[in-house]
Amino acid sequence: MSKTIITCAITGSIHTPSMSPHLPWKPSDIAKQSVDAARAGAAILHLHARDPNDGRPSADPAHFAQFLPHIAAECDAVINLSTGGSAVMSLDDRLKAALRFCPEMCSLNMGSMNFALYPMADKPRDWLFDWEEPFLRGTDDLVFKNTPRDIAGIMTRMGKERGAKFEFECYDISHLYMLKHFVERDMVQAPFFIQFVFGVLGGMGPDADTLDHLITLADKLFGEDYMFSVLAAGRQQIPMAARAAELGGHVRVGLEDNLMISRGVMAHSNAEQVMQIRDIIEGMGHSVATPGEARAMLGLKG
Numbered sequence: 444m445s446k447t448i449i450t451c452a453i454t455g456s457i458h459t460p461s462m463s464p465h466l467p468w469k470p471s472d473i474a475k476q477s478v479d480a481a482r483a484g485a486a487i488l489h490l491h492a493r494d495p496n497d498g499r500p501s502a503d504p505a506h507f508a509q510f511l512p513h514i515a516a517e518c519d520a521v522i523n524l525s526t527g528g529s530a531v532m533s534l535d536d537r538l539k540a541a542l543r544f545c546p547e548m549c550s551l552n553m554g555s556m557n558f559a560l561y562p563m564a565d566k567p568r569d570w571l572f573d574w575e576e577p578f579l580r581g582t583d584d585l586v587f588k589n590t591p592r593d594i595a596g597i598m599t600r601m602g603k604e605r606g607a608k609f610e611f612e613c614y615d616i617s618h619l620y621m622l623k624h625f626v627e628r629d630m631v632q633a634p635f636f637i638q639f640v641f642g643v644l645g646g647m648g649p650d651a652d653t654l655d656h657l658i659t660l661a662d663k664l665f666g667e668d669y670m671f672s673v674l675a676a677g678r679q680q681i682p683m684a685a686r687a688a689e690l691g692g693h694v695r696v697g698l699e700d701n702l703m704i705s706r707g708v709m710a711h712s713n714a715e716q717v718m719q720i721r722d723i724i725e726g727m728g729h730s731v732a733t734p735g736e737a738r739a740m741l742g743l744k745g
């Protein structure tokens with residue numbers, strides 16, 4: 444039986460430091476939580492950077508440079524750099540780190556959409572950095588811009604020119620048709636690693652029936668040429684990931700997508716979520732892919 448790839452998304456650009464004391468934003472914490480997540484079973488680390496002074500989302504390659512070498516020195520996990528960055532960043536900024544560090548993988552968001560925070564943004568918090576309040580207030584008026592030209596540009600610059608493979612982030616059924624369009628234009632090569640994204644307000648809700656439909660559609664569009672993974676932002680993170688594993692897919696967890704470990708209980712680390720889903724996967728009789736196995740399955744440049 445094939446192995447299940449666990450991706451761990453360590454910090455992202457959605458949650459803010461005051462939402463959880465365990466969200467890593469200092470470079471040393473991003474590095475430590477990444478390595479611990481890899482040791483717990485994550486074959487892929489999906490990474491964003493934060494400003495080391497106050498934890499605000501950052502696209503500055505100098506900020507990535509403060510943790511990437513430490514991660515590479517301490518573990519063998521596949522590095523997957525975000526090209527989504529945050530919805531308030533320009534595309535040029537979003538691409539800077541990926542262009543500079545040439546990772547084996549990077550994310551590629553397959554369409555433009557509304558991108559609002561789930562209601563956790565409204566929860567009262569004890570303290571917050573100055574930047575957080577205006578940042579959060581703006582999150583119900585964001586368009587996450589990923590036009591066909593933007594997508595083609597990333598495919599060319601990161602894929603064709605630098606040999607990266609993509610985590611195709613699909614928040615909507617239409618995003619699968621967009622990917623199919625680029626496959627027909629020969630812009631990307633199989634195998635395609637499709638991340639079905641649930642739970643972002645503006646994208647699909649976390650429904651098992653919708654996942655079934657996505658798989659049926661992806662089978663029709665891509666046949667044997669794809670594998671899927673599931674991330675569900677918020678409370679359905681683990682149930683939807685478990686369902687994906689049961690159906691032969693891969694999973695993504697991490698504090699980028701959900702700050703909790705169970706209802707009302709904060710996750711203490713990314714590794715804790717990795718261990719939680721790993722136990723579920725192994726309890727089903729499946730096994731978890733090592734980084735080397737993930738590289739072979741995804742055809743990474745290594």
Ligand code: KMH
Nearest residue numbers: 455525526527528550612
């Ligand atoms: N934050 C996730 C819902 C990216 O970094 O390119 C999607 C994401 C986007 O990870």
Ligand code: ZN
Nearest residue numbers: 455525527699
């Ligand atoms: Zn991300």
